[in-house]
Amino acid sequence: MILIVRINVTAFFMMLLALPSMAMAAVTYADVKPILRERCEGCHQAGEIGPMAFGTFRQTRPWAKAIRQAVMERTMPPWHADEETSRRIRNSRALTGSEIEAIVKWVDGGAVEGSALKAVAAAARPTGWQLGKPDLVIRVPGYKVPAQGTVQYTFLVTPTNFTGDRWIAAAEWKIDQRAVVHHMNAFVRPPGSSYLKTAPVNQLYVATKDERLARRDDEKEVDRRELLIGYEPGYQPAPWGEGRAKLIRKGSDVVFEIHYTANGADVEDYSELGIYFAKQTPKERVLSLAPADSKLAIPPHHARYPSSARATFTRDVKLISMQPHMHLRGKDFDIRATYADGRTDALLRVPRYDFRWQTTYFLAEPIVMSRGSSMDFLAHFDNSANNKFNPDPSKTVYWGDQSWEEMNIGFIEVAFPAEADGNVAVLSDTSKPAPGTASGKLVGR
Ligand code: HEC
Structure with a gap:
């Protein structure tokens, strides 16, 4: 007292x-x-x-x-x-x-100027390649972004023409018209993949829904496509780390997925992706995985529909980064680890998801996921009228890559010994269908 x-x-x-x-x-x-x-x-x-x-x-x-x-x-x-x-x-x-x-x-306090401040130069903007001259450059062949209006997601498929498997030590985006590029993702499409299989090569392309969703039934998860590198405002080029590299197999293509947003002026974009080959075989391979719940079926007016996916590691890996992905009805996203010894760990909590920002969250220190550990990707969707971005609360919403359809993907990057094969995790969707609804059918990703 x-x-x-x-x-x-x-x-x-x-x-x-x-x-x-x-x-x-x-x-x-x-x-x-x-x-x-x-x-x-x-x-x-x-x-x-x-x-x-x-x-x-x-x-x-x-x-x-x-x-x-x-x-x-x-x-x-x-x-x-x-x-x-x-x-x-x-x-x-x-x-x-x-x-x-x-x-x-x-x-x-009145937002006063106070004692006159000497003009300070604007924060320096990067020009040129930050990581030096790339070994390979893939360039957007000029996209006319209008001053106003919504721009459809645009794709560019580029064959690498590699004559053997190549280790990639780093990749870097050199964005041309930064004011209109909201995000870009570069995927590696291995030879067996059916992802955008019918799209033309070396030209910008707005794919139809069927083309984007087409997927061979027997296609293994690891063969599908791999996120090589993403760009978003504030992006800083960074190699995956000393002794680490990604593997691009012979015969692979690089696929750009580009999200432009109109910003008041007509501009033409010539952004570039630079690829840097590893000088020697790396110690560790970095692989991007995409655990997802593609069977989601969000009932009309449901304000907090749960959807979940899991990655269970079948060998020791180090977790490097995470990128939650949902669309307009995305509400929140949680990533949790359950380690092999039973301990749980909140890896990432995104309480107010915003589909406009496709943020990659890079861990300051990699986290070891030992064999038998798992990661759960728990998403909630708001299909109610209270969600101001909801285009239609009266619809049941299924998996699809249009913004009015939905996705729950938790892109992650993991590192493991370079000599191991890429089958380092089992990916599954763990959702239970909401009472009174059939689960959505797997329509491919
Ligand atoms: C990574 C890029 C980025 C950074 C960093 C950023 N902004 Fe913004 N800001 C935007 C964009 C883009 C918009 C346009 C609206 C949107 O897309 O959300 C915006 C809009 C705004 C607006 C308009 C009103 C609103 O809330 O939409 C204000 C005010 C603002 N920003 C203030 C700030 C301040 C203050 C900071 C730093 C403390 C900041 N911003 C940092 C990108 C950024």
Whole structure:
């Protein structure tokens, strides 16, 4: 009892002491500029995806109230994993509590400029290849992105013409029109795969639904397609790590999946993917896996439909990255590990999934998944009218790659000894159909 009173009294006096200094030290633009520069300008500058630039006080001031709201509600910077699981992620964009506080205080104090700040150059933008001259470059052959309107997902299939299997030490995106490229994924399509099999090569292509979903019944999961590398705003090229490489088999094609968004001006995009061959056989192979629940069947008006998939490792691997993938009805996404010894671990929690951001979450330190460990990919979908992005709450929604259809994929990258084959995990969907509905039929991925 006494102790509690003492603490309260001490806290009270400390508060009194702090008050005058808090009132005097008005937060000015000069105080928040470093935060804006570090955390916002990567996107909020001319030529980037952010709709306005925050380079100078005059550019920023009209947005003060919107900035306050966006940082308080944590809608900006775009970052969707929760605080706890973000701590293990190296590319987290989340603001710290004190950064948010500084911005809020600045706006509440009138968003003043304070002592004139010398012009600071905008955050440096990368030009040219960051990892040096690539051994192979695949280039988008000019896509005309309109000033307005929705642009369909666009594909580009490019044969590698490799005469033998090749180890790839790194791949890098060099994005041309950064203001309109919302995301790009490059997949490796091995020779046996039926993914986009009927698409023409070396030309940009809007595939039909049947083409995108076609899949041979006997096609093994590992033969399907592998995510080589993704791009999204804020992307930093990074090799997979010393002694690690991905394997592209002889006869494989590289398939770009491109999501452009109109940004007010007609532009033509010539983005490039650079591929760097490994100088020697790597110690570890990096493989991207895609556990998925393709049997999902989301009933009409269901506000929190659960869907789950699992990867169970059949040999020791190291987990490097995770990328949850859902569409318009995606609500939240959890990735959990159950280690071979029974311990469980929350690897990634995305409480407010946003389909507009296809974020790859890179672990700062790889996590060992020993043989017998598993990862569960738990998605929820909101097919109710309360979901403002829902195109039609009265429909049962099945697997499909159009935005009005749904997907639950948990792309992951794992590393394991290079001499091992790629069958390192068993992938399964673990959903139970919602009461009163038939499970969706497997229509391919
Ligand atoms: C990774 C890119 C990126 C970063 C980093 C980023 N923004 Fe944004 N911002 C956007 C995009 C794109 C939009 C347009 C709306 C959308 O697509 O969500 C936007 C919109 C906004 C808006 C308009 C209102 C709203 O909430 O939609 C505000 C305000 C804003 N950003 C503030 C910030 C601030 C402040 C920061 C840094 C603390 C920041 N942004 C960092 C990409 C970014």
